[in-house]
Amino acid sequence: MLYIHNLGFPRIGAQRELKFALEDYWQGDLSAEALQSRALELRDTHWQQQRDLDWLPVGDFSLYDHVLDASALFGNLPIRACAPGVNPLSHYFRSARGRDPLANHLPDCKPAKMTKWFNTNYHYLVPEFDANTQFELHSQSLIQQVQRARQQGYLAKPVLLGPLTYLASGRSTDNTSVLAHLDSLLVQYSTLLQQLHRLGVEWVQLDEPILCTELDGEWQMAFRYAYQHLNNLPIKRLLTTYFGTLGDNRSLIASLPIQGLHIDCSHGPDDAHWAADCLPDTVTLSLGVVDGRNVWRCDVNALLQWLQPLYQQQNRDIWLAPSCSLLHVPHDLTLAQDLPDEVRQQLAFAVQKLDELVHIKQCLLAPDATQAATTSTTATHPTPRWDDALLQRSKPVNQRRALQQARLNLPVLPTTTIGSFPQTPEIRALRHQFRQGAIDDHAYERGMQDYITECIRQQEQCGLDVLVHGEPERTDMVEYFAEHLDGFAVCRSAWVQSYGSRCVRPPILHSDVQLPAPITVKWAHFAQQLTDKPIKGMLTGPITLLNWSFVRQDRPRWQVAEQIALALRAEIGALEQAGIHIIQVDEPALREGMPLRQSAHSDYLAWAVASFRLATSGVADSTQIHTHMCYARFEDIGDAIDAMDVDVISLETARLDAQQLKQIANLPVRAQMGCGVYDIHAPSVPSVADIERRISLLLVHLDAQRIWVNPDCGLKTRQWPQVRPALANMVTATHAWRRQLQEREFPITAEG
Numbered sequence: 001m002l003y004i005h006n007l008g009f010p011r012i013g014a015q016r017e018l019k020f021a022l023e024d025y026w027q028g029d030l031s032a033e034a035l036q037s038r039a040l041e042l043r044d045t046h047w048q049q050q051r052d053l054d055w056l057p058v059g060d061f062s063l064y065d066h067v068l069d070a071s072a073l074f075g076n077l078p079i080r081a082c083a084p085g086v087n088p089l090s091h092y093f094r095s096a097r098g099r100d101p102l103a104n105h106l107p108d109c110k111p112a113k114m115t116k117w118f119n120t121n122y123h124y125l126v127p128e129f130d131a132n133t134q135f136e137l138h139s140q141s142l143i144q145q146v147q148r149a150r151q152q153g154y155l156a157k158p159v160l161l162g163p164l165t166y167l168a169s170g171r172s173t174d175n176t177s178v179l180a181h182l183d184s185l186l187v188q189y190s191t192l193l194q195q196l197h198r199l200g201v202e203w204v205q206l207d208e209p210i211l212c213t214e215l216d217g218e219w220q221m222a223f224r225y226a227y228q229h230l231n232n233l234p235i236k237r238l239l240t241t242y243f244g245t246l247g248d249n250r251s252l253i254a255s256l257p258i259q260g261l262h263i264d265c266s267h268g269p270d271d272a273h274w275a276a277d278c279l280p281d282t283v284t285l286s287l288g289v290v291d292g293r294n295v296w297r298c299d300v301n302a303l304l305q306w307l308q309p310l311y312q313q314q315n316r317d318i319w320l321a322p323s324c325s326l327l328h329v330p331h332d333l334t335l336a337q338d339l340p341d342e343v344r345q346q347l348a349f350a351v352q353k354l355d356e357l358v359h360i361k362q363c364l365l366a367p368d369a370t371q372a373a374t375t376s377t378t379a380t381h382p383t384p385r386w387d388d389a390l391l392q393r394s395k396p397v398n399q400r401r402a403l404q405q406a407r408l409n410l411p412v413l414p415t416t417t418i419g420s421f422p423q424t425p426e427i428r429a430l431r432h433q434f435r436q437g438a439i440d441d442h443a444y445e446r447g448m449q450d451y452i453t454e455c456i457r458q459q460e461q462c463g464l465d466v467l468v469h470g471e472p473e474r475t476d477m478v479e480y481f482a483e484h485l486d487g488f489a490v491c492r493s494a495w496v497q498s499y500g501s502r503c504v505r506p507p508i509l510h511s512d513v514q515l516p517a518p519i520t521v522k523w524a525h526f527a528q529q530l531t532d533k534p535i536k537g538m539l540t541g542p543i544t545l546l547n548w549s550f551v552r553q554d555r556p557r558w559q560v561a562e563q564i565a566l567a568l569r570a571e572i573g574a575l576e577q578a579g580i581h582i583i584q585v586d587e588p589a590l591r592e593g594m595p596l597r598q599s600a601h602s603d604y605l606a607w608a609v610a611s612f613r614l615a616t617s618g619v620a621d622s623t624q625i626h627t628h629m630c631y632a633r634f635e636d637i638g639d640a641i642d643a644m645d646v647d648v649i650s651l652e653t654a655r656l657d658a659q660q661l662k663q664i665a666n667l668p669v670r671a672q673m674g675c676g677v678y679d680i681h682a683p684s685v686p687s688v689a690d691i692e693r694r695i696s697l698l699l700v701h702l703d704a705q706r707i708w709v710n711p712d713c714g715l716k717t718r719q720w721p722q723v724r725p726a727l728a729n730m731v732t733a734t735h736a737w738r739r740q741l742q743e744r745e746f747p748i749t750a751e752g
């Protein structure tokens, strides 16, 4: 038999209803009951939108995050977030955010750590384990949802994070192994599966995406052990793997006692063929044939070429699904009226992806009666081959240094910022009015120039050495460039959840990327005219533009990166021409684009670094190239960072302890380094003493000549009353150190 199902649906709502409800609730403007009833309405609506499916995912909806939901389900929220007599909803939100309106009498607590969900841009809250961890099942909410779905006539398939992926996503806070908790966790899973079975549930979905990563012997054993443990339960278990291929885990998977296996087919049909050939007919095969990570329409013709024969040869049940949860794509294309028609025709968002499943099912069941849709995509042109010399600056980094210094004449421990300054309500309003056509180009530019003037004045008053224009024209560091480069489209309603109530709007890269006209030059040039201090030009790098966009799939990623890089190379050339001699090319997303499997890392880093160099190597040796990275670990990519061949790199390091900072300082990187000296996310103003201490830590490990002083990241989410004193303190602390360093160099003796 042939069925269609879904692994998970976007939760935030087509119009971001959940976001607004959550934010109202956190503000104290919406009661907990009202929040729950909005969530219930949203779930009902989303179920309605999935009504054509044979099996409906239930339990995939979340008020904040599905990993946090698993922690709540198994009674494993951090103890510091919980207090007797407090509503469980408060425990949940205190775990996520440190506070909750229903528990205002409690002091704020430290929220759980947030980190990226595999290689997506979705962030989850990291479960915590220690020797005292004890699980306790809180299944009431899930059970109610299942009952409600069944009452509404759906065949409900509860969605659970699998026990191994749950443990692997967590961290032990006392150096015990997370696997030490497997036994006690399995007891809860068993109880839960029995409860679901008693409700009449036939299938449960167990998400184990870690099966698409490399697993060592211990984890493989744990998998066998865990699924054996769940084996004697009467409910059917669909083991879902996604975000990659099965690789070396095929034989492990074949050894697990499961009734169904879901395979991500967006990477090709090999795993599907393997499973069809090697798994017993009693195992249902769920094929993730519609890409759940991207917005392009499925090429049904191409798909049927392999799917049709595979389906016909099988005696087992086949299910069709998106490759993974649809959480990672926008909700509904019909709302995307601002996209050009020729782009929209090529796309499918969550709702449309389910229509595609219906269509594919029809094609398989009645091949003669149905017409497979052909997908036409805009033709693109591979970039003409360029000379490898384009990847090289003329001189090595240590020789460029003197040339740059001759022009810039910077003091030791130069101070700067990462680029953006507060995005005030006035600036947002200005951009909004301009977009609406309420003000003309002239008024918009004048408004921006006024703000840039203000940013320059503030930076001069604080005494910074290298200034920036402040990025007021940018809604977002990727979106702004996507709006001004050919080949990208920005859809203003295409929201994807990033974490909690936060959503992002990844641009859609649909055809050849080109720079029609310089993007940043006028702002940087305007700023430079206002000051004698050097202005640092600001760009988003090729890899970050790539990793934070939806990218065409008919071209390899390295090729797309190369095209973006060439467009940025032209922009950088134009900045240099306009008299900007320091240019920062931000790559905060370099690390997160790393493939899940370690064996693929070096390949990725090689082309990522090459495209960065392609963008940046065209400048004179006397022009200083900076890059900035954040949100990531850097310890294991030191070589790649060095290979980027920048003159200065700034890193988000303010939250690292002395030991970790030492690791960063000792990376095999030749560039000068700006290890962020204060955390821009912290609500308080860092004191002069704090920053001095931070600088002294750096001075232990780095030559003073290599150190830059800057905040951790951009300041756009901050407000001026905090930014001003923070930067002033940073400069004061730096000056104090400069004096000390000078005294060390010319020690003041008793005589002199």
Ligand SMILES: [Zn+2]
Residues within 6 Å of the ligand: 418, 588, 628, 629, 630, 631, 652, 712, 713, 714
């Ligand atoms: Zn940053």
